[in-house]
Amino acid sequence: MASLNMKATLLSLLLLLVGLGIWEAMNQAPSATAGLSEYELMMGGADQEARVPPPSQVFSHAWDELSDPFYDAGPNDKGIGIQLAYSLYRVLTGYLAAALIAIPLGFVIGMSPLMHKALNPFIQVLRPISPLAWMPLALFIIRDSEGSAIFVIFICSIWPMLINTAFGVANVRTDWIKVARTHELSPLKTAFLVILPAAAPTILTGMRISIGIAWLVIVAAEMLVGGTGIGYYVWNEWNNLDLNSVIFSILMIGIVGMLLDMTLAAVTKLVQYED
Amino acid sequence: MSRHFVSIEGLSKVYPSKEQDLVVFEGANIGIDKGEFVCIIGHSGCGKSTILNVMAGLETPTTGTMIMDNKEASGPSLDRGVVFQNYSLLPWLTALQNVSFGVKARWPAWNKTKVDAHSSHFLEMVGLSGALHRKPSELSGGMCQRVSIARAFATSPKLLLLDEPFGALDALTRGVIQDELLKIWSETQQTVFMITHDVDEAILLADRVLLMTNGPHARVAESVKINIPRPRNRANIIEDPAYYKIRNYLVNFLVKRSGQLSGSAGQVGGATQEVDPSVEINPQSEQSAALKAVI
Ligand SMILES: Nc1ncnc2c1ncn2[C@@H]1O[C@H](COP(=O)(O)OP(=O)(O)OP(=O)(O)O)[C@@H](O)[C@H]1O
Ligand SMILES: [Mg+2]
Numbered sequence: 193m194a195s196l197n198m199k200a201t202l203l204s205l206l207l208l209l210v211g212l213g214i215w216e217a218m219n220q221a222p223s224a225t226a227g228l229s230e231y232e233l234m235m236g237g238a239d240q241e242a243r244v245p246p247p248s249q250v251f252s253h254a255w256d257e258l259s260d261p262f263y264d265a266g267p268n269d270k271g272i273g274i275q276l277a278y279s280l281y282r283v284l285t286g287y288l289a290a291a292l293i294a295i296p297l298g299f300v301i302g303m304s305p306l307m308h309k310a311l312n313p314f315i316q317v318l319r320p321i322s323p324l325a326w327m328p329l330a331l332f333i334i335r336d337s338e339g340s341a342i343f344v345i346f347i348c349s350i351w352p353m354l355i356n357t358a359f360g361v362a363n364v365r366t367d368w369i370k371v372a373r374t375h376e377l378s379p380l381k382t383a384f385l386v387i388l389p390a391a392a393p394t395i396l397t398g399m400r401i402s403i404g405i406a407w408l409v410i411v412a413a414e415m416l417v418g419g420t421g422i423g424y425y426v427w428n429e430w431n432n433l434d435l436n437s438v439i440f441s442i443l444m445i446g447i448v449g450m451l452l453d454m455t456l457a458a459v460t461k462l463v464q465y466e467d
Numbered sequence: 468m469s470r471h472f473v474s475i476e477g478l479s480k481v482y483p484s485k486e487q488d489l490v491v492f493e494g495a496n497i498g499i500d501k502g503e504f505v506c507i508i509g510h511s512g513c514g515k516s517t518i519l520n521v522m523a524g525l526e527t528p529t530t531g532t533m534i535m536d537n538k539e540a541s542g543p544s545l546d547r548g549v550v551f552q553n554y555s556l557l558p559w560l561t562a563l564q565n566v567s568f569g570v571k572a573r574w575p576a577w578n579k580t581k582v583d584a585h586s587s588h589f590l591e592m593v594g595l596s597g598a599l600h601r602k603p604s605e606l607s608g609g610m611c612q613r614v615s616i617a618r619a620f621a622t623s624p625k626l627l628l629l630d631e632p633f634g635a636l637d638a639l640t641r642g643v644i645q646d647e648l649l650k651i652w653s654e655t656q657q658t659v660f661m662i663t664h665d666v667d668e669a670i671l672l673a674d675r676v677l678l679m680t681n682g683p684h685a686r687v688a689e690s691v692k693i694n695i696p697r698p699r700n701r702a703n704i705i706e707d708p709a710y711y712k713i714r715n716y717l718v719n720f721l722v723k724r725s726g727q728l729s730g731s732a733g734q735v736g737g738a739t740q741e742v743d744p745s746v747e748i749n750p751q752s753e754q755s756a757a758l759k760a761v762i
Contacts, residue, residue, distance in 0.1 A: 368557060370525055371555050371557065371568075373524075374523060374547070374548070386557065
């Protein structure tokens with residue numbers, strides 16, 4: 193008997209093949225029989241209806257792109273690797289800056305009921321703001337599209353990390369704090385030896401949510417600020433009516449997002465403990 | 468009055484509340500000598516854990532002081548090791564790391580080899596040499612409790628405080644760990660203060676058993692001497708002539724007198740009465756009544 197994993201893999205492959213098959217079949221250009229107008233020929237098919245390129249075309253395009261991902265032929269023609277690298281750089285910069293602030297601040301909020309009460313109203317008001325709503329203000333103040341995109345990532349990834357850190361720290365079992373106290377640990381040692389490992393799984397869950405949101409937001413942010421990055425690339429290829437590239441980059445966004453999530457999931461596993 | 472190693476005077480704990488303040492216990496006077504094993508028994512909710520937490524420095528008393536080794540003891544300290552009822556092991560550390568957590572805190576200057584050797588020695592003493600590198604989630608409840616006892620003993624505190632350490636264990640496991648506790652105690656000459664619900668456990672382990680009246684306004688009413696020679700073990704202890712006298716006395720207190728005495732602090736003036744049931748003659752009727760109530 194095949195294991196559950198084997199069966200699941202087979203089923204996934206089957207679904208993929210069926211999906212691709214339907215997509216391919218529905219989007220075949222009708223065979224060029226006779227008397228196509230020049231316009232029709234130029235559009236690559238007979239009818240006026242716009243067609244999504246079939247998977248065969250997308251894959252052959254993907255192959256071309258992926259075989260030379262880092263070419264750079266001017267501002268509007270860079271390889272997919274370069275575009276993704278720009279986006280990743282912005283996401284990671286904004287994200288790490290957010291972590292540097294959110295985790296210590298979350299510790300303070302989680303450990304001090306006073307700080308929690310004092311800061312909570314600000315968090316509650318700032319958190320629901322769409323990160324993109326900050327964009328005009330960021331552009332005005334920072335006066336730099338690059339910096340503004342990073343700022344938007346910063347502001348959208350700070351909240352889940354802040355809230356999860358505060359929650360995790362506040363809910364460390366009092367028994368463990370008592371252990372630290374009876375062993376005369378200093379506040380700093382208590383924070384690092386007891387509270388941090390106890391709250392680490394909750395903190396990392398926040399970090400995982402944040403990286404997911406940051407990757408969602410960077411595409412939209414780059415569509416707005418333009419220049420470089422995967423978001424800009426998608427929008428630019430749409431303006432070029434190059435649907436092959438649009439679909440290909442959509443897939444790449446998904447794959448990179450998945451890899452980011454898998455990385456954080458692996459780190460979470462390292463700090464997970466069973467109680 | 469002879470100076471005790473630990474002496475607690477006029478201890479009380481009041482939890483303030485809007486309607487009526489809750490006086491958990493008051494006027495508690497406890498003296499413990501060096502190397503002595505003292506158990507405290509009382510009904511659930513009478514304030515045993517509160518007394519222990521105050522002694523551990525985890526809670527501040529409303530009135531009263533605790534003097535240990537001629538110094539006032541306030542706030543938590545490595546001089547007072549605590550074994551909590553629910554083990555309180557750190558689940559992300561292995562058994563060895565949990566013990567060396569305490570050892571490192573106690574002797575920060577020691578190097579890793581020394582810390583590890585010292586820690587594994589104490590884990591061996593509780594019979595866990597085969598489980599050094601397992602996490603608490605991979606250990607049974609009894610094994611966790613043994614790690615927790617090893618952690619407390621390994622820091623060689625001047626006073627060891629145990630809060631119902633065997634409450635959650637089955638009778639068989641409890642017996643094994645009681646024997647281990649007795650063994651380590653006789654090897655290390657620790658001073659021990661332990662809460663228990665189990666009369667037999669108290670008789671097996673203790674030099675003296677303190678009896679608390681029911682709360683609120685609970686008091687430490689009596690101090691019962693366990694006049695049974697050591698070494699004791701579960702098999703030979705019941706053959707001692709004093710055993711049933713002591714047992715009946717304790718059970719009788721818990722069943723009848725802990726309720727009768729409760730709230731009558733004024734009458735006795737808060738003094739703890741010293742009792743030795745092995746020499747005192749108890750009224751037969753009370754004894755049999757107590758026996759019936761338990762059996
Ligand atoms: N933080 C607190 N605030 C108010 N009341 C409390 C608090 N902690 C304990 N109490 C009360 O103090 C009393 C004694 O509690 P304690 O835990 O010391 O009892 P105990 O003798 O250890 O009981 P058990 O044998 O069930 O463990 C109880 O009535 C409890 O409700
Ligand atoms: Mg208790």
